[in-house]
Amino acid sequence: MAVTQVLPHAALLAVASVLASSSIDPALVWRLAPPPARTVLACAARILEANPHVYADIQRADGAAEIRARLADGVLALGTDTTGELAERLTALRGSLSEIVAPAAALAAELFEHDGPTAPASRAESDS
Incomplete structure (x- = not known):
């Protein structure tokens, strides 16, 4: 696919x-x-x-x-969407993707539970 x-x-x-x-x-x-x-x-x-x-x-x-x-x-x-059009688009998308929205949102919550991926310390920070 x-x-x-x-x-x-x-x-x-x-x-x-x-x-x-x-x-x-x-x-x-x-x-x-x-x-x-x-x-x-x-x-x-x-x-x-x-x-x-x-x-x-x-x-x-x-x-x-x-x-x-x-x-x-x-x-x-x-x-180009107005606020209302975007809201309608998001509602339609949630409907079209209803079978995966909950598990995907759960995965996102898990990914971001601890503020997501952490940035590596900069060289200046690691040298101090």
Whole structure:
């Protein structure tokens, strides 16, 4: 099922690309990131540390272009939805994904129970 790999990998690589092309210091982002953002960055880093050929193959899988286009459409809609439209979208998504919302939310709560992944001490902190 291409969607289980193409979708998250594309989203994570897009986050990494935005951060890399930003004028903001990535180390500062990492230090200040709340647990959900830190988890996303950690997952993106896992991809960046892996064999790029694997991820290239995944992004060339049958249906991958359509999945990425749908991801882009979803992201663009976030910028055009009114508050009411976004609320309706979230309600519809909860309904469509009802079988996985509870276990996925429980996993997220578990991940963030202790403030999520911790940032490693900076070199300056570890030298003191």
